[in-house]
Amino acid sequence: MQTKNDPDIYTTFQAICKKFNLKVTPQRIAVYDAVISAHDHPSTDAVFRKVQDRHPNISFDTVNRTLNTFAEIGVIDPVEGHGAPKRYDPNLAVHHHFHCIQCGAIIDLYPDMFKRIEIPSELEKKFTVTAKRILLKGYCARCRTEQKSD
Amino acid sequence: MQTKNDPDIYTTFQAICKKFNLKVTPQRIAVYDAVISAHDHPSTDAVFRKVQDRHPNISFDTVNRTLNTFAEIGVIDPVEGHGAPKRYDPNLAVHHHFHCIQCGAIIDLYPDMFKRIEIPSELEKKFTVTAKRILLKGYCARCRTEQKSD
DNA sequence: TTGACAATAAGAATTTATCCTATATAGTTC
DNA sequence: GAACTATATAGGATAAATTCTTATTGTCAA
Known part of the structure; x- marks a missing residue:
C-alpha cells in the first residue's frame, strides 16, 4: 500500500x-x-x-x-455489506454467502462446496471467533445477464 | 430450517x-x-x-x-456488515477480514494464514465472482477483555 | 483567455433505525 | 375467572447516514 x-x-x-x-x-x-x-x-x-x-x-x-x-473506478473497495440496510439470516447452520454487488441479493452457499476453514491458533489467541464464513462477491445469475447485454 | x-x-x-x-x-x-x-x-x-x-x-x-x-437471543443472525455505515478498504490486494461484532472494527487478515479458497465450477457457471474472502466474526482483542470482565 | 463542461458547496430531502410515552396486553396470582 | 403487575405495543418524534437539487465555481482544452 x-x-x-x-x-x-x-x-x-x-x-x-x-x-x-x-x-x-x-x-x-x-x-x-x-x-x-x-x-x-x-x-x-x-x-x-x-x-x-x-x-x-x-x-x-x-x-x-x-x-x-x-x-x-476500483481505487478503493467498499467493505462487504456495510452501508446497506440491516438484514437477517434465519439459517443458523454453518453456511457461506454470495453477495451480489449489483442488486444486493445474498445467496446461501453450502459448506460442502468448500474446504474446511482452519482458524490459525495465533489468531484465536488474540480474538474470540464466533463465526467463520467464506464470502464471495460478484454478480448473481440475473445481474450477470444484464451486465453482458450492456 | x-x-x-x-x-x-x-x-x-x-x-x-x-x-x-x-x-x-x-x-x-x-x-x-x-x-x-x-x-x-x-x-x-x-x-x-x-x-x-x-x-x-x-x-x-x-x-x-x-x-x-x-x-x-440467537434466533436469527444479522448478516455481516449490513446496517452499519459504509466503509472503504484502500487495500486492494487479496486479504481477509475479521469483523468485531461489538465495536465494529474491521481487521485485515493475511491470505497466507489460510488455505486457498477454490471456487466450485458449478458456482462460476451461474455467478460472476469478483472477490472471495474469508470473513471471521467475533470479539477483537480489546472487546474480548471487556467481555471477560463483565 | 475564454468557453464548455464538470465539480463543488450548501441545504433540503430521503432512508433507515431508534427513542419516548401513554395505552394495552400477557401471564400470574388470588 | 377477575385483578394485578410488569412487559409490550403504537405512533409520533428524533437521530444518523446518505443522496439529491441547484446555483456557483473551477478545470482544461482550444
Missing part, C-alpha cells in the same frame, strides 16, 4: 484521473490522500474529518461523492 | 420465549413466523411488509425491536 509520504502519490493519482476522465481537483487529491493512506477501514465521516484538517471548507457531500467515484 | 407449514413452529416459539422470559404476543409470533420461514435474507422493512398482511396495525418499531431481540 502507498503511504502519505510516498512522493509518487500525486503522480499516481493524476494518472488515474486521466485514465477515467476525471478532473484533478484539490478536493479529490485530499480525499485520495486521506483514504489511500488509511490503515483502518474508514467510514465516509472519518475521511471527511481527516480531510477537513487541511480543507476546512470541503463539504461532506463532496467527500461522499468522491469516495463513491473511487469505489466505482 | 423450519417452514411455515411446520405444526411445531408455534410450540418451538413458545419454548424460546419461556427460556428468555419473553411474553408470547401475536406480534412476536407473526415476526417469528415471517422471518424464520424466509428463504432470502430479509431486511426489517421486508419483514414489516410481510407481517402487515395479517397484522395491518403492527408498527415498524415493533418489527424492528422484535428482530433485534431475536438477534440478541
